[in-house]
Amino acid sequence: MTPLGSIASAVLRATPWRLERRLEVEARRAALSRIGGAVGAMVLVGILLLLTGRNAFWIFWQALDAIFGRQRGIEGAALRAIPILMTALGVALSLRMKVWNIGSDGQFLMGALAAVGVGIHMDGPGWLVLILMAVAATLAGAVWILVPALARAYWDVNEIITTLLLNFVALQLVTWSALGFWRDKEAAVIQSTREVSHTLPGLPGANSVTIALLVPLVIAAALWWVFRSTTIGYEIDTIGGNPRAAGFAGIAVRRRILVVMLFTGAIAGLGGMLQLSAPGAQAMNAGFSAQFGLSGFIVAALAGASFWGVIGGGLFIASMFYAGIVLQTKGLSVYIIFAIYGVILTGIALGEIAARYRVVRRDADEAASHPGAAVGTEASREAGP
Amino acid sequence: MTGDGTRPSVEARGISKAFGGVAALDAVDFEVRWSEVHALVGENGAGKTTLCNILAGIYRADAGQVLVDGAERDFRSPAHAIDAGIGMVHQHFRLVEPMTVAENIHLGWPETPGVVSQRALVDRTEQFMGEMGLHVDPTARIWQLSVGEQQRVEILRVLARGARVLILDEPTAVLTAKEADDLFRVIRELAASGLSIIFITHKLREVLAVSDRLTVLRQGVREITRPTEGATASEIARLMTGEERVLDVEHRTVTGQAALELKGVSALNDRGIEALHDLDLTVRSGEILGIAGVSGNGQSELAEVICALRPLQSGSITLDGADLASLSVRAVTDIGVGHIPEDRIGMGMVLSAPVKDNAVLHNYWTEEFSQGLTLDRQGVINFAKQLVETARVQTRSVFSTAGQMSGGNQQRLVARREALAADRLLVAAHPTRGLDVNAAQEVRSTLIDKRDSGCAVLLISDDLDEVLLMGDRIAVMYEGRIMGVFDSADADREHIGLLMGGHSAVEAAS
Numbered sequence: 001m002t003p004l005g006s007i008a009s010a011v012l013r014a015t016p017w018r019l020e021r022r023l024e025v026e027a028r029r030a031a032l033s034r035i036g037g038a039v040g041a042m043v044l045v046g047i048l049l050l051l052t053g054r055n056a057f058w059i060f061w062q063a064l065d066a067i068f069g070r071q072r073g074i075e076g077a078a079l080r081a082i083p084i085l086m087t088a089l090g091v092a093l094s095l096r097m098k099v100w101n102i103g104s105d106g107q108f109l110m111g112a113l114a115a116v117g118v119g120i121h122m123d124g125p126g127w128l129v130l131i132l133m134a135v136a137a138t139l140a141g142a143v144w145i146l147v148p149a150l151a152r153a154y155w156d157v158n159e160i161i162t163t164l165l166l167n168f169v170a171l172q173l174v175t176w177s178a179l180g181f182w183r184d185k186e187a188a189v190i191q192s193t194r195e196v197s198h199t200l201p202g203l204p205g206a207n208s209v210t211i212a213l214l215v216p217l218v219i220a221a222a223l224w225w226v227f228r229s230t231t232i233g234y235e236i237d238t239i240g241g242n243p244r245a246a247g248f249a250g251i252a253v254r255r256r257i258l259v260v261m262l263f264t265g266a267i268a269g270l271g272g273m274l275q276l277s278a279p280g281a282q283a284m285n286a287g288f289s290a291q292f293g294l295s296g297f298i299v300a301a302l303a304g305a306s307f308w309g310v311i312g313g314g315l316f317i318a319s320m321f322y323a324g325i326v327l328q329t330k331g332l333s334v335y336i337i338f339a340i341y342g343v344i345l346t347g348i349a350l351g352e353i354a355a356r357y358r359v360v361r362r363d364a365d366e367a368a369s370h371p372g373a374a375v376g377t378e379a380s381r382e383a384g385p
Numbered sequence: 386m387t388g389d390g391t392r393p394s395v396e397a398r399g400i401s402k403a404f405g406g407v408a409a410l411d412a413v414d415f416e417v418r419w420s421e422v423h424a425l426v427g428e429n430g431a432g433k434t435t436l437c438n439i440l441a442g443i444y445r446a447d448a449g450q451v452l453v454d455g456a457e458r459d460f461r462s463p464a465h466a467i468d469a470g471i472g473m474v475h476q477h478f479r480l481v482e483p484m485t486v487a488e489n490i491h492l493g494w495p496e497t498p499g500v501v502s503q504r505a506l507v508d509r510t511e512q513f514m515g516e517m518g519l520h521v522d523p524t525a526r527i528w529q530l531s532v533g534e535q536q537r538v539e540i541l542r543v544l545a546r547g548a549r550v551l552i553l554d555e556p557t558a559v560l561t562a563k564e565a566d567d568l569f570r571v572i573r574e575l576a577a578s579g580l581s582i583i584f585i586t587h588k589l590r591e592v593l594a595v596s597d598r599l600t601v602l603r604q605g606v607r608e609i610t611r612p613t614e615g616a617t618a619s620e621i622a623r624l625m626t627g628e629e630r631v632l633d634v635e636h637r638t639v640t641g642q643a644a645l646e647l648k649g650v651s652a653l654n655d656r657g658i659e660a661l662h663d664l665d666l667t668v669r670s671g672e673i674l675g676i677a678g679v680s681g682n683g684q685s686e687l688a689e690v691i692c693a694l695r696p697l698q699s700g701s702i703t704l705d706g707a708d709l710a711s712l713s714v715r716a717v718t719d720i721g722v723g724h725i726p727e728d729r730i731g732m733g734m735v736l737s738a739p740v741k742d743n744a745v746l747h748n749y750w751t752e753e754f755s756q757g758l759t760l761d762r763q764g765v766i767n768f769a770k771q772l773v774e775t776a777r778v779q780t781r782s783v784f785s786t787a788g789q790m791s792g793g794n795q796q797r798l799v800a801r802r803e804a805l806a807a808d809r810l811l812v813a814a815h816p817t818r819g820l821d822v823n824a825a826q827e828v829r830s831t832l833i834d835k836r837d838s839g840c841a842v843l844l845i846s847d848d849l850d851e852v853l854l855m856g857d858r859i860a861v862m863y864e865g866r867i868m869g870v871f872d873s874a875d876a877d878r879e880h881i882g883l884l885m886g887g888h889s890a891v892e893a894a895s
Contacts, residue, residue: 250715
């Protein structure tokens with residue numbers, strides 16, 4: 001049993017109710033429970049804000065108005081969502097195989113760097129340059145995870161460490177490019193690469209959001225289909241569930257791990273190109289990734305490796321971050337905003353756990369003689385093989 | 386605490402327990418006395434393990450009381466139960482695989498010294514093993530041990546914690562006849578020293594051999610508690626099953642070409658030590674070759690090397706003349722080799738995946754389900770439903786995860802799945818281990834049907850009775866070698882028992 005479950009059942013022991021673990025959790029309940037967790041957390045945040053003498057209602061109104069009150073807000077949230085969704089989808093794919101790609105930030109940066117390299121050196125029609133940028137970024141993301149993937153697949157080297165550490169290497173390379181070999185010598189900003197002159201076409205009716213927003217949606221749909229209707233998805237899930245059984249079924253486990261890890265890097269790398277090809281973001285500097293990989297990782301973990309869950313969660317978190325930025329301009333301290341982020345994310349995580357339990361009423365006499373009867377059942381289920 | 390053999394050590398009164406609305410136990414009374422071996426008998430799903438899990442503090446009863454030494458106790462965890470002197474050895478091991486035997490025995494043991502060297506741990510373990518008369522290499526890591534050896538470690542671990550009431554959940558399911566006899570001796574000694582032993586089993590011979598009293602459970606209800614003296618196997622079987630079923634196997638003598646042929650086969654085990662030495666073996670189409678032997682003598686490696694799960698060091702393996710050793714796992718399956726693996730849960734299933742996905746683990750790539758890249762989802766569902774029905778697997782639906790099924794149902798699913806995949810050769814490693822009488826009969830009938838349809842069947846079992854019952858020919862394996870092969874008509878139980886113990890054919894004959 002999780003620590004939370006133990007606490008909850010200890011509290012419930014004094015009441016005529018008890019916790020019971022669900023044998024199965026339907027997708028809808030899992031989603032609603034997370035939403036409930038987020039809403040509950042926001043209510044808690046509101047109460048705390050009121051207790052510290054702030055006008056919580058005004059703050060919430062400002063946050064909602066900042067996002068939904070104007071087109072700029074919706075577009076600002078969408079722009080932040082694209083890199084988060086791309087890194088989150090890569091991580092979610094790796095999680096299906098119980099592989100933890102913590103390096104999506106590095107793959108994202110290397111994808112963007114490759115795209116800049118192509119973009120600033122190539123002449124030609126814009127569409128062709130953009131396509132080649134996307135190809136280069138995809139390959140660069142895959143190359144950046146190649147060594148951890150080979151090490152994990154063939155020598156069982158823990159991928160968490162290797163992928164994480166490569167993030168720092170990628171960041172140094174980006175800084176070097178911005179200060180050194182691709183530095184923009186004419187611009188006023190000294191720490192930046194030269195600018196790519198092409199951008200992706202905008203979405204109809206949008207000012208700044210490009211067709212890049214469609215890419216994560218298409219990838220999520222494709223991944224959903226792969227895991228629903230193909231033998232490859234079946235094999236990846238089998239490896240994730242029990243690698244020995246996968247070997248027993250004749251699945252080339254090591255090669256599959258390698259290929260899937262390369263794909264997770266490629267998706268994050270393409271994310272870097274999408275970010276770079278938005279109007280106003282066409283050059284790279286050390287601050288190019290606002291820890292998108294980390295946000296993406298949080299989204300994927302909270303979504304439980306469900307691809308549509310990643311889309312919903314990524315859009316939510318991007319909106320939350322955007323609202324936070326707007327609230328800072330309205331005078332709310334950045335520390336309070338970070339604390340609010342933390343409480344809301346914790347609320348979603350608790351919702352994820354809560355979906356797996358239900359509260360049932362004990363019989364009157366049973367309550368008297370056997371409080372907390374279900375606790376042992378649950379503990380043994382987890383202790384079992 | 387010890388004594389007269391009549392004072393109850395543990396009592397359960399009116400215990401009821403339901404899982405998801407299904408009653409596993411219905412107002413069961415159960416009483417064990419000091420100095421007695423009490424057999425708890427019943428089929429799979431009769432509630433034996435559930436009852437003992439309640440006594441061991443793992444489950445909490447929905448209703449009823451547990452008394453230890455006459456005082457009511459409320460166990461909130463297994464730690465409470467072990468404090469009260471109740472310890473359980475589970476069917477599924479709870480050992481830390483990467484750690485050594487000595488470390489596992491000392492893990493979480495209050496008597497373990499705070500600062501201690503590996504050397505001291507090993508010495509303490511060896512001394513304790515000597516006292517108990519149970520031996521395992523204390524420096525071996527758990528994952529390197531055979532299933533039988535792992536269980537010995539489990540028993541030692543519970544004994545080390547000073548259990549005075551020892552619950553053994555089907556302890557002989559993984560032991561050989563010799564190991565089981567040793568265990569019975571230990572059990573008798575422990576009982577003589579005043580402990581209570583609760584012995585869960587469905588092997589009637591063991592009930593009669595080792596217990597003082599017995600309790601039969603059927604479908605969550607206690608049928609009877611009585612002294613073992615005077616009880617007969619058929620009477621207990623009737624109470625357990627409500628009917629008597631005995632499988633009568635007609636043995637055949639098949640001549641002609643060998644289907645499966647191993648010549649000079651050598652292979653390593655997981656520790657990198659040679660487990661099969663220059664081994665020759667043939668299985669003909671339409672016969673069951675039974676491999677008798679104490680577990681850990683290379684049987685697991687034999688099954689794996691045939692099914693391409695373990696590399697061949699030297700020698701050749703052919704099936705109907707075609708080289709098997711050079712094929713991939715999938716190619717071996719494709720030419721009609723089925724494999725019921727020894728570790729059905731660890732190797733043969735994905736517990737977190739739905740039943741339907743487990744049903745097609747060994748044929749999802751075939752044309753029946755896969756057209757190129759896509760997987761025919763409806764086809765998989767239909768296949769799984771049919772498999773569940775024919776194998777009489779009890780599950781809520783084919784969409785439930787396999788981990789929710791009971792162990793017996795998981796085994797039935799794997800056995801039937803592999804039998805379907807086997808057109809030419811079925812390798813069955815301990816296929817009835819842990820199954821109750823009826824389920825074991827079903828699996829055996831499946832093997833006989835395969836044989837009668839012309840399939841070659843290689844049956845590996847550490848239950849000598851089963852090998853003698855099923856095998857048309859019987860090969861005895863000891864330390865990676867075949868000690869002898871007999872037609873079933875010539876098979877002599879005692880002779881085979883000696884060969885299993887490593888006595889050479891000449892010694893055994895004299």
